[in-house]
Amino acid sequence: MSRLSMSRIAASLAFVLVASAALAHAQLQKAIPAVGGTVTASPKEIRLKFSEGVEPRFSGIALATEAGATEPIGKPGVDPADNSVLIAIVSEALKPGTYTVTWHAVSVDTHKTQGSFNFTVAP
Amino acid sequence: MPTALIVCRLLHFAATMLLFGASGFLWALAPAGLARELAGPVRRMAGVAIVVAAFTAFAWLALEAGEMGEGWSDSVNPETLSAVAFETAFGQVWLWRMGLALVLLIALATGRHDRWAFTVPAAALLLASLGLVGHAAMQSGLAGALHRLNHGVHLLCAGAWLGSLPPLIFCLMRYGAPRLRSEIGLTLRRFSGLGHFVAALVVLTGIVNTAWTLGAWPVDFSSPYQMLLALKIAIVAAMLVMALVNRYILTPRIKGQTGAALRAIAINSVAEIGLGIAALALVSIFGTLAPV
Numbered sequence: 001m002s003r004l005s006m007s008r009i010a011a012s013l014a015f016v017l018v019a020s021a022a023l024a025h026a027q028l029q030k031a032i033p034a035v036g037g038t039v040t041a042s043p044k045e046i047r048l049k050f051s052e053g054v055e056p057r058f059s060g061i062a063l064a065t066e067a068g069a070t071e072p073i074g075k076p077g078v079d080p081a082d083n084s085v086l087i088a089i090v091s092e093a094l095k096p097g098t099y100t101v102t103w104h105a106v107s108v109d110t111h112k113t114q115g116s117f118n119f120t121v122a123p
Numbered sequence: 124m125p126t127a128l129i130v131c132r133l134l135h136f137a138a139t140m141l142l143f144g145a146s147g148f149l150w151a152l153a154p155a156g157l158a159r160e161l162a163g164p165v166r167r168m169a170g171v172a173i174v175v176a177a178f179t180a181f182a183w184l185a186l187e188a189g190e191m192g193e194g195w196s197d198s199v200n201p202e203t204l205s206a207v208a209f210e211t212a213f214g215q216v217w218l219w220r221m222g223l224a225l226v227l228l229i230a231l232a233t234g235r236h237d238r239w240a241f242t243v244p245a246a247a248l249l250l251a252s253l254g255l256v257g258h259a260a261m262q263s264g265l266a267g268a269l270h271r272l273n274h275g276v277h278l279l280c281a282g283a284w285l286g287s288l289p290p291l292i293f294c295l296m297r298y299g300a301p302r303l304r305s306e307i308g309l310t311l312r313r314f315s316g317l318g319h320f321v322a323a324l325v326v327l328t329g330i331v332n333t334a335w336t337l338g339a340w341p342v343d344f345s346s347p348y349q350m351l352l353a354l355k356i357a358i359v360a361a362m363l364v365m366a367l368v369n370r371y372i373l374t375p376r377i378k379g380q381t382g383a384a385l386r387a388i389a390i391n392s393v394a395e396i397g398l399g400i401a402a403l404a405l406v407s408i409f410g411t412l413a414p415v
Contacts, residue, residue, distance in 0.1 A: 025261075025413050052261045057210040058191040083263070106191045108212040109261045111413065 025111030026050040026084075031101070033119035040122050042094040045087050046073065046101055053083035058106035061088040066098045083108065096123035125411060128186040131179050132407035137400060138175035139253070141168060142227075143246035143279070144286015150239035152287075152313045157294070157306040164293055166237045173231045176249065177224040184208065184217055216255040223249050250282045251275035257410055258336045270335045277328035280321045285399040287314065288392050295389045298377075315370055322363060329359070336414045351409040358402045365391050365398075 030049040033039045046061050056078045063071040074089035086105065099121065104114035149158055149165045188207045189198035197203040208214040227245055230236040254274030262270055291314060294307045333341065333352065341349035341356070369388050376384035 053212070053263060055191070055211045055213075057206050106211075107261070109258055110187055110191065110211075110213050110256070111411075112190065 025109060026052050026054050026105045026107035026113050028103070028113075028115055028117075031117065031119075035117040036119065038120040038122050042121055043090055043119075045089050048086045048101075048103055048105075050084045050086065050105060050107070053108035054078065054086055054105045055108060056086065058112075059086055060104050061086065062102045063088075063090065064100045064102070066100075071099065094121050096121050125190075128183070128190060129407045129411060131182050131186055132410065133400075133404050134175055135179035135183060136253070136403045136407065138172040138179065139246065139250045140278075140282035140286045140403075141289070142172035142176060142286065143243070143250045143282040144284065144288070145169060145172070145290050146239050146243050146246060147283060148287035148290045148314070150243045152310050152317070153290075154306045154309060157297075157303055157310055160297065160303060161290055161293060162237060165290055168289060169236055169242065170231055173224075173227045173236060177228045180217075180221050180224040184214075184221065187213060187217075212260060213256050216252060220249060220252050223252075246282075247279060250278050254278050258414055259332070262335070266335070270332075273328050273331045273335070276324060277332055280324040280328065281399075283321045284318070284325060285396065285403075288396050288399070292389050292392050295385055295392070298385055311374070315374075318366065318370070322366060325359065326363075329356070346415055348409050348412040348414050351405050351412070355402050355405040355409075358398050358405070362395050362398050362402075365395050 027050065028035075028048055029051050032045075032047040033043050046063065048061065056076055059076055061073060061076045063073045065071060071094065072091040074091060076086050076088040079085035079087060086103070097120070098118055100116055100118050102114075102116040104112065106112050145165050145168050149161050153161055184207060185198040185204065188200070188203045189195055191197070191207060191211070192200065192203045206214075208218055223245060227236065227242070227249070230238070230242065230245075236242050252275070254271050254277070257274075259271045259274035260267070291311075294310055297303050298307050337349065337352070341352040344350040344353065369391050373384045373388045373391070376382075377388075378384070
């Protein structure tokens, strides 16, 4: 094995040790309200569909206005029929405007992911 | 934090495989006379393996709590630990595994871990149940069940192969003793027969695992997961070559009591153990990565 490929392997191993926490497992596949979408009425819930099952106890959804104020939202649970769907109830009707959903999830194979997206409630 | 989990995984895989493979070798392959000779060393190996496997089983839960939570503080936070143990899919499996590790630890503490008819099946359960967590747990339904079953078989075969190498080397070193020679010869023939089957299953279940987890051949080396998996496959291929050299080139050359062939087989087997540990280290790393 050449010195070059040895150093490549060493570099990859080092990269892996540093980067492993940041790499993703449960990916967001679909959201209701949709990522970047516009809804005409205040949504009753935020529904996130992931690429694999998630652990509700270690997953969370937060909702904030454009100005950064936190909107009250229920503790998330999974759809009883599908543990890859995370649902949180929106407690109060949302006024027209743009909102940011910030989520984090632990997949059933124990890996962490996070992300955020916006949606708009039309006036 | 990820590094601690990787080290914990490596130690746990190695200890569980040694426990299953070494005690299984003694229990299933060695005739009575050789078994008496092997009992002492295997008993000590199994004792160390039980302690390491049990300690790392508990440590793994704590490190997992830190991974799922906010880091080191959650590794020792009773609330997070209990949430991981009782409220996650991982915990459902892990509670049973920790219970089993505790039973083995009690057997060791009371000096009964050399009742192989108990220890071998318990070690098999401890090893195979690792297939219920991790990437094999990402599918649900029938596909998920088959993936877990396949992974369990993969773990058992890898453990049978790697864990039986230390007692095998012990047998090779004792080959010079005339009173044991026929029994050691018989054990080596049994090991060879089973070895073909086990090694073939390791490869087969490994391919199925890759197909299910990755869905492609690991040839895209820009992905750390695929690069490390490809490296692991290369290592296992080298181990297969060494095992075949041992069986088909060196074994027919064994003549007399010691000889170069016997020594070469022992050296090859030690190298095989080294490569096997390297393979376990790689899977300890890429098992924590996204399979993309």
